[in-house]
């Protein structure tokens with residue numbers, strides 16, 4: 208008689224209960240069906256294929272792109288008494304032959320293999336002479352160009368369906384937005400697969416987003432109340448990481464820098480200290496975090512906008528793995544959008560990639576500027592419907608006040624339009640405020656009908672209006688990254704008076720204020 212999944216969960220892995228949808232997933236595979244599993248990091252994806260591989264006859268073949276993680280998994284499985292092995296470029300010829308021999312002899316329960324290895328004609332023919340219990344495709348989002356981890360070889364994994372039609376397949380990922388999901392289904396021919404979508408909510412994380420006006424002061428205020436706690440501070444550039452770590456240390460907060468510009472010995476030393484010690488603050492670029500599993504990270508702070516909602520979710524998700532309350536805190540400014548647009552424009556990527564990057568940046572900006580529950584928006588980015596208020600985000604705790612800004616929005620959009628959609632927000636604000644510089648007269652912009660029609664609001668308020676219009680998709684920045692503003696398809700509705708625009712209170716004119724420039 209076959210061992211029951213529950214017996215294996217208990218005797219091999221030492222757990223008493225399945226978690227979430229694990230049991231249903233395991234049963235689906237044991238019954239010979241396909242599965243697509245969307246589960247956040249730490250949710251327990253591995254057991255979903257490990258247990259059915261042990262219950263079913265034959266060897267479970269696990270495709271994984273991460274060599275380092277392969278090794279960890281195999282070590283842990285062997286420790287638990289499972290016959291597991293891996294095949295990747297880190298093995299010598301002798302070792303590889305031995306693994307292949309064991310595979311053919313039916314001695315392995317689980318074999319981890321890198322996709323490029325799996326796809327070799329030699330390995331595929333080896334598999335044809337093997338009894339395969341199932342195929343598990345880990346990090347399945349690698350088939351998608353929408354994500355950051357695109358791996359062309361992953362698209363060829365379709366061959367598994369074609370050549371081994373009888374073998375159940377399970378694809379797993381922690382990236383769950385709808386486009387990625389659709390691409391996985393299509394590229395891996397998983398139309399018949401049952402989909403298991405877990406909630407991506409991290410109820411113990413509190414989300415806060417604010418405008419950056421004095422980054423040091425704001426970060427210090429935030430950290431002051433968290434003395435002695437472990438956390439990560441993310442910044443966009445290596446220089447900013449170094450500088451921030453230095454002044455935090457000066458301010459008496461133990462902080463270490465981490466970015467790809469440091470030599471690997473320093474990076475490793477800093478990472479080790481972060482993992483072992485209590486109360487360290489790691490100041491880092493996105494280079495830090497992959498595979499970091501420290502349960503008691505109490506906060507993740509962003510000094511700049513991350514690249515995308517997935518990035519934000521992954522980065523903030525490193526906080527509170529122990530399920531105790533944790534903070535995701537972010538400050539940002541309009542300049543981030545310009546910097547990021549420039550980075551995208553100047554990158555070597557193909558145009559299609561750049562277009563995707565811009566769309567991602569826009570959705571993150573919309574999140575940052577949102578007035579509704581942040582959790583609602585964050586989860587919506589992963590295709591999940593959540594009804595706020597959650598009570599654990601800044602917008603729920605203190606709902607932002609909004610005001611009817613239709614008229615200023617119309618002024619802003621028409622100033623962009625009348626000046627030919629060739630200028631950035633700085634110049635357009637000067638037009639609105641009636642700045643009488645020689646540049647203005649040289650360009651003839653002092654003769655525009657929109658010149659000076661916004662003198663009732665100061666520069667800071669206008670900047671807020673522009674930022675929010677960008678976030679709402681009523682304006683877009685140029686693809687080249689110069690910060691030039693253009694109207695969008697939806698701008699017209701506002702211009703002709705068919706759409707009301709409500710903005711956050713911070714842009715509201717409280718008084719007819721003097722013209723003033725501040726950073």
Ligand code: ADP
Pocket residue numbers: 222223224225226229246247248249250251252253254
């Ligand atoms: P993922 O691959 O989704 O990031 P893992 O498979 O690595 O997650 O599992 C995360 C952690 O949860 C591991 O330490 C694992 O042993 C543990 N875990 C998984 N399933 C269970 C369970 N049913 N009961 C208790 N712990 C579990």
Ligand code: ZN
Pocket residue numbers: 579580581582583595596597598599600601602603604
């Ligand atoms: Zn909320």
